[in-house]
Amino acid sequence: MEIRQEDLEEQERRLEERLARVEELEKEVRKREKSLKEKEKAKKQVLLRLSPSLWEELAAWAEDDFRSINGQIEYLLSECVRNRKKR
Secondary structure, eight states, X not given: OOOOHHHHHHHHXXXXXXXXXXXXXHHHHHHHHHHHHHHHHSOOOOOOOOOHHHHHXXXXXXXXXXXXXXXXXXXXXXXXXXXXXXX
């Protein structure tokens, strides 16, 4: 069976089109990832009132985990949300 030059050129053209489409999709994925990361970085501020005893417990726990108190509270809330979604 003989492969014609025209067939090879057609296959090459199709492959180049596919490659161009893949490159476009990769650009779109990178753009969306960047957008999601920027949204994640834009954190909301919340006023939170805690009892002094709860504050002390959180502070000690945060220190044990090498986090700030704010980081510890965010971690705990994230874990709670994740666990809730598993149900």
